[in-house]
Amino acid sequence: MKHIEYFTSGVCSRKIDVDIEDGIIKKVVFTGGCAGNTQGVAALIQGMTVEEAISRLDGIKCGFRPTSCPDQLAKALKKALKS
Numbered sequence: 001m002k003h004i005e006y007f008t009s010g011v012c013s014r015k016i017d018v019d020i021e022d023g024i025i026k027k028v029v030f031t032g033g034c035a036g037n038t039q040g041v042a043a044l045i046q047g048m049t050v051e052e053a054i055s056r057l058d059g060i061k062c063g064f065r066p067t068s069c070p071d072q073l074a075k076a077l078k079k080a081l082k083s
Contacts, residue, residue, distance in 0.1 A: 001026065004083075006076030010067045013038060016076045023049050025077075033069050041070050050077050 004018040013033030019026040025045050030038035045053045054074045062068035 002080060002083075004076055004080045006072070006079060008069070008072040010065055011062065011069050011072050013069050013072065016069075016073055018073075018076055018080060020050060020080055023051075025050060025053055028073065030069060030073075038069055041073065045073075050081060053077055054081075
């Protein structure tokens with residue numbers, strides 16, 4: 001199992017922890033942010049492939065911000081693919 005610890009930028013959450021096994025997202029935990037939204041996103045992508053989650057979350061914006069917690073999660077997953 002691969003564990004990724006990703007420190008976010010430009011959003012309310014401070015950190016995202018992701019566990020991946022055989023290319024499948026097993027667990028996602030956001031530290032900070034809007035609890036209901038981040039828990040919802042984490043629950044929805046559990047069991048999804050890393051590539052599918054990236055394709056769904058990459059580029060999502062939060063209001064006028066150039067990024068969002070889902071977009072930051074996509075960035076964390078991209079980091080996981082590179083390592």
